[in-house]
Amino acid sequence: MISAFTGQQIRDAEQPLLDSGEGAVLMHRAAYGLAQVVAREVKSRRKLAGASVTVLAGKGNNGGDGLFAAAFLARRGMRTMAILTAGEAHPEGLAAFVAAGGRQLSLEAANVEELAVLCAGDDVIIDALLGTGARGGLRGASAELAAALQELHPRLVVACDLPSGLDANTGVVHWPVLDADVTVTFGGVKAGLMADPGEGCAGRVELVRIGIEDALEHCRPEIRRLASSDIGALLPDPGRRAHKYSRGVLGVVAGSPRFAGAAVLGVHAAALAGAGMVRYVGPREAAQLVLARTPEALWETDHPGRVQAWLLGSGVDGEEQLERARNAGASALAHELPVVVDAGALSLLPQRCPAHWILTPHAGELATLLTSLPSAGEVEVTRDDVESRPLHYVRQAAELTGATVLLKGATTLVSSPSGVVFSQSDGTAWMATAGSGDVLAGVLGALLAQSTELVRHDDGAYAALGLDPADRWAALAAVAASVHGRAGTLASADFEGGPLTASAIMRAVPRVIGSLNAEYDRTRP
Numbered sequence: 001m002i003s004a005f006t007g008q009q010i011r012d013a014e015q016p017l018l019d020s021g022e023g024a025v026l027m028h029r030a031a032y033g034l035a036q037v038v039a040r041e042v043k044s045r046r047k048l049a050g051a052s053v054t055v056l057a058g059k060g061n062n063g064g065d066g067l068f069a070a071a072f073l074a075r076r077g078m079r080t081m082a083i084l085t086a087g088e089a090h091p092e093g094l095a096a097f098v099a100a101g102g103r104q105l106s107l108e109a110a111n112v113e114e115l116a117v118l119c120a121g122d123d124v125i126i127d128a129l130l131g132t133g134a135r136g137g138l139r140g141a142s143a144e145l146a147a148a149l150q151e152l153h154p155r156l157v158v159a160c161d162l163p164s165g166l167d168a169n170t171g172v173v174h175w176p177v178l179d180a181d182v183t184v185t186f187g188g189v190k191a192g193l194m195a196d197p198g199e200g201c202a203g204r205v206e207l208v209r210i211g212i213e214d215a216l217e218h219c220r221p222e223i224r225r226l227a228s229s230d231i232g233a234l235l236p237d238p239g240r241r242a243h244k245y246s247r248g249v250l251g252v253v254a255g256s257p258r259f260a261g262a263a264v265l266g267v268h269a270a271a272l273a274g275a276g277m278v279r280y281v282g283p284r285e286a287a288q289l290v291l292a293r294t295p296e297a298l299w300e301t302d303h304p305g306r307v308q309a310w311l312l313g314s315g316v317d318g319e320e321q322l323e324r325a326r327n328a329g330a331s332a333l334a335h336e337l338p339v340v341v342d343a344g345a346l347s348l349l350p351q352r353c354p355a356h357w358i359l360t361p362h363a364g365e366l367a368t369l370l371t372s373l374p375s376a377g378e379v380e381v382t383r384d385d386v387e388s389r390p391l392h393y394v395r396q397a398a399e400l401t402g403a404t405v406l407l408k409g410a411t412t413l414v415s416s417p418s419g420v421v422f423s424q425s426d427g428t429a430w431m432a433t434a435g436s437g438d439v440l441a442g443v444l445g446a447l448l449a450q451s452t453e454l455v456r457h458d459d460g461a462y463a464a465l466g467l468d469p470a471d472r473w474a475a476l477a478a479v480a481a482s483v484h485g486r487a488g489t490l491a492s493a494d495f496e497g498g499p500l501t502a503s504a505i506m507r508a509v510p511r512v513i514g515s516l517n518a519e520y521d522r523t524r525p
């Protein structure tokens, strides 16, 4: 599992080493790690000697890291330039840079365009303007330089610790920001690199160890991300004596005469994700289509048989089908069954949901939900608000509803009601396609039906996460988001990285689960 921390947690972990006079050692390690990554990236494109690098250096320690890194690179034969943006610079960093033969220029309001054009043609730009000490975003000439460079599409941008202008704690972005291809982050991943819009500016994230990692192990991460080995461990395993009922039965109230496709996709995805059986509850027109695609499913009208979990809401429209969703929800509450609450069912929430109800809104649906909650103070929340501060709003929704909330997006965030957050980003932008969310709901429903006992009573992989039982549902939802994202990536790779349909995502689900299980079996302790 990858853990991400706030800027303050990182600073607290650094403090004892700073107090004992080891600040310079930390900076040396950070800068050396940064230089190594830059050199590797450049070498994958061309010869290092003679390649050009510009470091954009602010006046704080982030600028210091950048200048020391550029000094290393100068000694390896790169042509190095520093643009000092604050009229002053980290003194030791600048001295090392000059001693290594680096050239320095000062940014002024009058030379922004000129310097932008000058360095945009370089083989690499290091963004060391602001790090964890930033208050707000870039200002004045620095902001103009970042905006101008962004327009000029530089060849390769490596961010020092985090892209400047990004809030290390939240992923909130103060524009303009120069998008990085790679972010080299020090000591611990910053939470802002695992939540949008920040993650979208950071490119690939590489962690450099600087000696504070042991101290961070004792901190509660701000955000967690499951790696493939974690997912392999958490995925349900049928066991030799399994039968279809022991595997887990999912009840699905989805679709409607108008949106029948949502039922077709949800039911089929659930079957492919390993549900022992799927009971579909809905109108005849939708059921005929569901059974044509998934003859393995059962159609039940108004008194469905026993299930281990429910999926409610995808494509649900019209009073009749809403009523079925309401009834299934009431029955789930009475029997303490877990529920995926998607799309149309998000308007049917009880006063207070249990943590084993997992809401799956996209940003627009979360905005509507929050605006409708009396406990949110009757403030209107817009889709733009949610997209600008997804970490904040997913936590708020989970806290106010009591449910686990999975907020879909390029990076999908899942919050437990107590605020434990998982972040998964395994998909491709081609997954932004109609029906993709219905497939996710089906996968999550199937995993819930198979895993309820595990989540509640397991003393293995779920217990090993060290979470309170109520927070484990968020881990399960993160597993589903990751399987869904990986299925999209795999399916797109089948088409040389080309576009996807929801059906193509769905078809790749068994292969993803199979390969995650196989990898886990090969590498398990």
Ligand SMILES: NC(=O)C1=CN([C@@H]2O[C@H](COP(=O)(O)OP(=O)(O)OC[C@H]3O[C@@H](n4cnc5c(N)ncnc54)[C@H](OP(=O)(O)O)[C@@H]3O)[C@@H](O)[C@H]2O)[C@@H](O)CC1
Pocket: 014, 018, 023, 026, 027, 028, 030, 031, 058, 059, 060, 061, 062, 063, 065, 129, 130, 131, 132, 133, 134, 135, 136, 137, 138, 139, 160, 161, 162, 186, 210
């Ligand atoms: N601690 C350590 O030993 C280690 C730290 N490390 C590195 O240090 C980084 C943190 O360094 P930091 O604390 O110096 O803060 P940093 O992000 O460089 O910026 C603060 C400076 O910028 C200024 N400033 C603030 N906001 C601004 C704005 N909006 N626009 C313009 N200016 C603004 C602010 O000045 P002020 O406004 O307060 O006058 C201050 O001078 C961290 O990300 C990592 O890279 C690693 O080397 C490992 C060891």
Ligand SMILES: Nc1ncnc2c1ncn2[C@@H]1O[C@H](COP(=O)(O)OP(=O)(O)O)[C@@H](O)[C@H]1O
Pocket: 362, 408, 409, 410, 411, 412, 427, 428, 429, 430, 431, 432, 433, 434, 435, 436, 437, 438, 439, 440, 484
């Ligand atoms: N840009 C993106 N990159 C990766 N995944 C995305 C992106 N946009 C959307 N997704 C994923 O695709 C799915 C879309 O779901 P949703 O918005 O409910 O679509 P629909 O209602 O059409 O099924 C979600 O799982 C989401 O995480």
Ligand SMILES: [K+]
Pocket: 062, 127, 128, 129, 130, 131, 159, 160, 161, 162, 163, 164
């Ligand atoms: K930076």
